[in-house]
Structure formats: C-alpha cells, structure tokens
Amino acid sequence: MSILIGPETRLVVQGITGREGEFHSRAMAAYGTSIVAGVTPGKGGQRALDGTVPVYDTVADAVAATGANTSCIFVPASGAPDAVMEAASAGIATIFCITEGIPALDMVPAVELVRSVGSRLIGPNCPGATSPGSAKVGIIPGSIHREGRVGVVSRSGTLTYEAVQAMSDAGLGQSTCVGIGGDPVIGTTFLDILQLFAADPETDAIILIGEIGGAAEEEAAAWAAEHLRGTPMAAFIAGRTAPEGKRMGHAGAIISGGRGTAESKVSALEAAGIRVAASPTELPALLRDAGYKG
Amino acid sequence: MKIQEADAKTLLVAQGLPVPDWEVARTPDEARIAADRFFAAGSRQVVIKAQVLVGGRGKAGGVKLAGSPEQAELVASDILGMDIKGITVRKVLVGPAADIVKEFYLSAVLDRAARRILLMGSAEGGVEIEQVAAERPEAIVTVHAHPTLGLLDFQARRMAFAMGLGGHLRAAVAIAKGLVATMRAYDADLVEINPLAIVTETDGDGTTRERLVCLDAKITLDDSALVRHPGLEELRDPDEEDPADREAREAGLTFIKLDGTIGCMVNGAGLAMTTMDLVKRAGGEPANFLDIGGGARADKVAAAMRIILADPKVNAILVNIFGGITRGDEVARGLIEARAQQERDVPMVVRIVGTNAEEAGRLLAEARFDTASSLDDAAAKAVAASRAARSIATAGKAGTAGSPA
Numbered sequence: 153m154s155i156l157i158g159p160e161t162r163l164v165v166q167g168i169t170g171r172e173g174e175f176h177s178r179a180m181a182a183y184g185t186s187i188v189a190g191v192t193p194g195k196g197g198q199r200a201l202d203g204t205v206p207v208y209d210t211v212a213d214a215v216a217a218t219g220a221n222t223s224c225i226f227v228p229a230s231g232a233p234d235a236v237m238e239a240a241s242a243g244i245a246t247i248f249c250i251t252e253g254i255p256a257l258d259m260v261p262a263v264e265l266v267r268s269v270g271s272r273l274i275g276p277n278c279p280g281a282t283s284p285g286s287a288k289v290g291i292i293p294g295s296i297h298r299e300g301r302v303g304v305v306s307r308s309g310t311l312t313y314e315a316v317q318a319m320s321d322a323g324l325g326q327s328t329c330v331g332i333g334g335d336p337v338i339g340t341t342f343l344d345i346l347q348l349f350a351a352d353p354e355t356d357a358i359i360l361i362g363e364i365g366g367a368a369e370e371e372a373a374a375w376a377a378e379h380l381r382g383t384p385m386a387a388f389i390a391g392r393t394a395p396e397g398k399r400m401g402h403a404g405a406i407i408s409g410g411r412g413t414a415e416s417k418v419s420a421l422e423a424a425g426i427r428v429a430a431s432p433t434e435l436p437a438l439l440r441d442a443g444y445k446g
Numbered sequence: 447m448k449i450q451e452a453d454a455k456t457l458l459v460a461q462g463l464p465v466p467d468w469e470v471a472r473t474p475d476e477a478r479i480a481a482d483r484f485f486a487a488g489s490r491q492v493v494i495k496a497q498v499l500v501g502g503r504g505k506a507g508g509v510k511l512a513g514s515p516e517q518a519e520l521v522a523s524d525i526l527g528m529d530i531k532g533i534t535v536r537k538v539l540v541g542p543a544a545d546i547v548k549e550f551y552l553s554a555v556l557d558r559a560a561r562r563i564l565l566m567g568s569a570e571g572g573v574e575i576e577q578v579a580a581e582r583p584e585a586i587v588t589v590h591a592h593p594t595l596g597l598l599d600f601q602a603r604r605m606a607f608a609m610g611l612g613g614h615l616r617a618a619v620a621i622a623k624g625l626v627a628t629m630r631a632y633d634a635d636l637v638e639i640n641p642l643a644i645v646t647e648t649d650g651d652g653t654t655r656e657r658l659v660c661l662d663a664k665i666t667l668d669d670s671a672l673v674r675h676p677g678l679e680e681l682r683d684p685d686e687e688d689p690a691d692r693e694a695r696e697a698g699l700t701f702i703k704l705d706g707t708i709g710c711m712v713n714g715a716g717l718a719m720t721t722m723d724l725v726k727r728a729g730g731e732p733a734n735f736l737d738i739g740g741g742a743r744a745d746k747v748a749a750a751m752r753i754i755l756a757d758p759k760v761n762a763i764l765v766n767i768f769g770g771i772t773r774g775d776e777v778a779r780g781l782i783e784a785r786a787q788q789e790r791d792v793p794m795v796v797r798i799v800g801t802n803a804e805e806a807g808r809l810l811a812e813a814r815f816d817t818a819s820s821l822d823d824a825a826a827k828a829v830a831a832s833r834a835a836r837s838i839a840t841a842g843k844a845g846t847a848g849s850p851a
Binding site: 252264276279291403 | 576
C-alpha cells in the first residue's frame with residue numbers, strides 16, 4: 153500500500169488533449185500509471201496518446217465506460233474549479249488539480265462540493281503525487297524517486313523535487329510523495345496527509361516540507377505531537393528570509409500581521425519533537441537521527 | 447494587489463454601501479476647490495488624507511483637518527509631496543470631517559483554514575485590530591459566510607447585536623452583507639472598514655440625525671482574478687510600482703526586490719525562497735526573490751537576467767534550476783544568450799539539475815560558466831564570488847584615493 157495512489161489507481165486526465173495535459177500524460181503512462189481515459193469537452197470519441205487512451209466529452213461518461221477512480225486536472229484556471237466539481241459529481245474519489253492561478257474565492261464553493269460528496273481534492277496549484285514503483289499522478293519527474301517507506305508531504309513543487317532527490321541519493325526510498333499545493337484554499341492539508349500516512353502500514357517515517365503563510369504547519373505539528381511521537385519525522389520550512397507583506401510566488405506564501413512566519417512554524421515543529429533542517433540536503437541525516445533505520 | 451482608499455470607497459459605493467462623500471485632489475488648488483464644495487454644503491471642517499498604500503498614515507502626519515478652504519489648500523500642500531515610509535504622496539482625499547459618536551471595526555477576509563469568508567467585527571474601532579485580537583480576543587465577533595450562499599441575514603443580525611449595533615440593525619446588516627458581496631464581486635482577499643462609525647450628520651436646515659457609515663476602507667484584490675476584472679487592473683498605482691516590478695510582471699516573472707547583493711534566479715516559489723535562505727545561511731544577502739516559473743524558455747531567462755542586473759547592488763548571481771517542466775538546456779541557452787548581451791559583467795554561479803541537465807552542463811561548460819552540483823555548494827560559491835567582487839571594488843577605490851594626484 154501507499155496513500156492516495158497505487159496499483160489500484162485508474163486515472164482519467166481532464167484536459168488530456170492540451171499541451172501540458174498530453175506531455176505529462178505521456179510521462180505518467182511511461183511511469184506505469186494506468187491511464188484509462190481522457191476528457192476534453194467536444195473531443196469525445198477521439199483517442200489520445202497515440203491511440204491508446206479513449207477521450208470522452210464528460211467525466212461521467214469516462215467513469216461509466218472505464219471505471220476511473222482518480223482524476224488529474226490540467227484545465228486552465230478559468231475552467232479548473234468547474235472541472236474539479238465535475239469530477240467530484242461524477243463520483244471520482246481522488247482528484248488532483250495541477251492548475252495554477254485559480255482565483256482563491258472560486259475554490260471556496262468547489263472545495264465545499266467535493267467535501268459534500270465525500271471525494272478528496274489535492275491542490276490546486278500542486279505537482280501531484282508519486283507512489284514510487286506503482287503510480288505517478290501530476291508533474292513530478294519520475295526519475296527522482298526510489299521505492300521505500302518514507303512518506304513525503306510538501307506545499308511546493310521544485311523544492312519537493314530537491315528534497316526527494318536528496319532522500320533518494322541518500323538511499324532513503326519513499327512510500328508516497330504528495331504536493332498539496334501553494335494556494336490559500338486547498339482541498340487537502342498537511343494534517344490530512346499526516347493522518348493518511350499514520351494509517352498506512354507501508355509508511356514508517358515522514359518528511360514535511362512547509363513554507364511561510366497560513367498556519368497549516370502549526371496545525372499539523374500539534375497533531376503530530378499527540379499522535380506521531382513514535383514515528384521518525386523531519387521537516388524543512390522555506391522562507392526564513394522572506395519579508396513581511398510580500399507574496400513569495402505562491403499565492404498562499406505571505407506573512408501578514410506577523411502571522412505565518414517561518415519562526416512560528418519551526419518552533420511549533422520543534423515543540424512537537426520534529427527537527428527542522430537548515431537545508432533540504434540535511435533531511436536524510438535528520439531522519440536517521442530521529443531513529444529511522446530504512 | 448492593494449488599492450487606494452478612494453478606489454476602495456468607489457467599489458463599496460458601487461455595492462450600495464454608505465460612504466460619506468469625498469473627492470481626490472492632486473494639487474493644493476484642487477483640494478481647496480473640493481473643500482469649498484463641502485463647506486458650502488454645511489461642513490464645519492474637512493479632513494485631508496494622504497493616498498498611499500502603506501499603513502500608519504495618521505501617525506506619519508498624512509491625515510489632517512482644515513477649518514476653511516484656504517486652510518485645506520495649505521494642509522494639502524504640506525501633505526502632497528510628503529514621504530511616508532519611502533512613498534511620495536501624490537494624491538489626497540478630501541471629505542467632510544465626520545462628527546463621530548462611536549467607532550467600530552468590520553472586515554471580511556478569506557479564512558484559509560476554514561476555506562470560507564470570515565467576517566470579523568468589534569465594538570473597538572479605529573485601532574489596530576491585531577492589537578485587540580492579541581489583548582482582548584473576546585472583543586472580536588466572528589462568523590463564517592456560507593460557501594455558496596454568502597452571508598445570511600440571521601448571521602449578519604447576530605453579528606450586529608453582538609457588536610452593540612442593535613440601534614442601527616438595518617444598516618449594520620446591509621453593511622455586513624455588503625462586505626461579503628464586495629469580496630465576491632471583485633475577488634478581494636480583504637475588505638476592511640476601520641472605522642465603521644455612527645456619525646451625527648447635520649442637514650442644511652440644522653436638523654441632525656445619526657447614521658452608520660464606512661469612514662475608511664481598505665481592499666486587497668486577488669492577483670489571480672485580475673484577468674477577469676480589467677477595470678480593476680487600471681487601479682494599479684504606477685507611482686507606487688517599481689519599474690523592475692513592472693518589467694517582471696509583464697514578462698510573467700515573480701520578482702521581489704530585497705536589500706542584498708546576490709541576485710537569485712530560480713524555478714518554483716518554494717525553491718526560490720529556499721535558495722534565498724541558503725544564501726543567507728552561507729553568510730550572504732539575497733538581492734531578490736525571482737521565480738521564472740514552470741517551463742520558462744530562453745526569452746524569459748534573458749528578461750530575468752536584465753531585471754537582476756538593473757539592481758546596481760548586485761555583484762554576483764546565483765541561478766538554481768531543478769528541471770521538471772522546465773528544461774535545463776533551454777535555461778542554459780537563455781543564460782548564454784543573456785550574458786552575450788548584458789552590459790555589466792558580474793560573476794555567476796549556475797546549478798541546473800533534472801530534465802535535460804546533461805545537455806545544459808555541456809552548453810555551460812563550453813561557454814565557460816562557473817557551475818555547481820549541489821544547492822549548498824552553489825550558495826557557498828555565490829557568496830564567495832560576491833565577497834571577492836566587493837573586496838575588488840573596495841581595493842579599487844582605495845587605490846584611486848591613495849594614488850598621487
């Protein structure tokens with residue numbers, strides 16, 4: 153097992169005929185992910201990825217014909233919240249929204265609808281997830297991974313690649329790596345992923361990669377202090393040098409009114425017994441110091 | 447994007463909220479004419495407020511009263527051109543001075559943890575709400591708007607009663623709902639009324655009445671939504687936007703200028719912040735945050751280089767690319783092209799890993815770029831290059847000063 157995705161994943165790609173959608177679908181298929189369908193309104197009946205994947209007009213059609221249970225969304229920002237709601241309404245259990253630049257208030261009703269039907273949304277503005285050896289959904293380069301038992305959760309994209317590469321180089325393989333997204337309103341939080349990792353028999357240790365803005369790292373640390381004392385963990389927080397009041401690229405990465413600082417996150421994690429690395433390259437050593445033998 | 451008080455008030459009025467009359471003046475003369483109109487309408491005093499996008503205008507002397515049109519002209523000439531936290535005042539708002547009975551606080555903000563709009567109110571208005579929240583959290587009343595229906599009447603009534611606005615219930619409910627409507631109409635991150643105030647208004651015939659009005663207004667707009675509000679993009683204040691910020695925005699780059707000497711060019715926001723942090727950790731000071739985004743091509747890299755080099759304090763550059771969507775060889779070509787065109791040569795340390803990193807490495811080696819393999823190593827090399835550049839500059843100056851005339 154792993155979390156969110158694995159051998160049981162039957163993926164539908166929303167926006168499969170677009171430039172990004174097609175490029176990353178090829179990479180996902182090459183990694184071994186089972187892509188069962190694509191959706192592009194108006195292109196139903198066509199076939200994508202050199203004729204290997206059927207394209208449908210709607211997600212409901214794709215689910216009915218293929219039993220898709222997971223979706224990956226590459227739809228532009230103006231249509232992405234609707235694509236999320238379409239997937240949830242069609243009964244997709246796990247929805248990854250890669251799209252960047254969605255107006256934050258558009259996600260408020262979308263997240264509510266996803267919650268009300270019992271689906272799970274990861275993102276938006278996220279790189280997706282990889283369960284090394286079985287499936288990859290999103291845009292994380294497959295080559296950086298190594299199979300193993302460390303769960304990785306992050307708000308970032310390329311910073312996650314950096315950390316995962318450092319782990320793999322040090323011989324620490326991963327059970328699942330998840331990017332939860334850098335936007336203010338996201339479907340799945342650090343806390344949600346920690347709970348999934350805690351319940352996963354194939355995850356023995358956890359890496360958390362946070363950044364300035366919001367209080368999700370503090371919330372996750374408080375839960376870990378109570379429930380994950382026996383699990384080796386290490387963390388990294390980006391933005392120690394970020395000035396107040398400036399949005400650091402991610403819409404959600406902003407310190408305002410003295411809240412959301414790196415200091416606050418580092419001290420919350422350390423209070424929970426989780427050591428925080430000064431550089432992503434130190435994560436493997438910290439995890440071993442925390443008792444991980446893998 | 448932050449907008450000026452006067453623009454924020456325009457948006458509130460468009461949503462039907464009660465805002466006392468005002469005018470914007472760019473010269474002392476315009477301020478006198480505006481004041482003249484308010485005095486003619488029965489005002490005994492006018493208020494002149496600097497229009498700048500920084501807090502603490504009042505403390506900095508940017509908000510003043512005037513008792514006659516002539517005094518308004520004098521006050522405006524004091525405030526116009528004033529420097530408030532590094533920003534020159536180019537506009538003032540002129541309005542009738544309010545006769546305040548009691549001040550309140552009311553705001554709508556996106557609550558990330560709850561994923562809903564949060565309305566916050568307090569009977570303690572006119573002061574810093576952060577201070578009230580820290581010292582007396584029980585003095586703040588909160589309610590979450592419904593994710594699809596918005597703020598419901600009963601929620602607004604509960605809020606109004608809890609804030610002690612029962613005597614102005616109808617107006618308070620309309621204003622509370624109006625704040626949420628304003629947020630949704632313009633995709634705002636924040637709509638803040640501080641103070642919301644009960645004021646005494648005197649009509650031309652001398653009769654007085656009390657009214658609940660929005661005396662000040664602060665609105666922050668969601669940058670991701672500006673594309674569908676073309677009218678709001680025009681509210682961006684060119685006087686307050688740095689030329690480098692504008693060039694970066696137009697090139698599709700995320701750039702934030704800092705005070706250091708090491709220019710940074712990175713793909714991805716989290717990695718860009720981390721690169722800055724590691725420069726600092728290695729003993730240097732980052733000159734900027736710069737995210738070239740995913741899939742950046744040679745032209746974007748060249749634009750990024752121009753923007754970094756436009757900062758005269760930059761004496762070394764660190765390029766850190768982890769290729770995923772972004773192809774390392776594209777970035778390398780962009781760097782080679784940019785260096786051929788740039789007018790100022792500063793030492794550059796380049797680290798490119800991930801997609802097409804091998805081809806990138808070959809191109810950079812051919813062009814004799816200084817490269818690094820690990821992130822920590824790249825930061826250390828950039829800091830060393832910056833130090834060497836500074837000592838050369840210092841030695842150069844010392845040599846000139848010491849040389850015989």
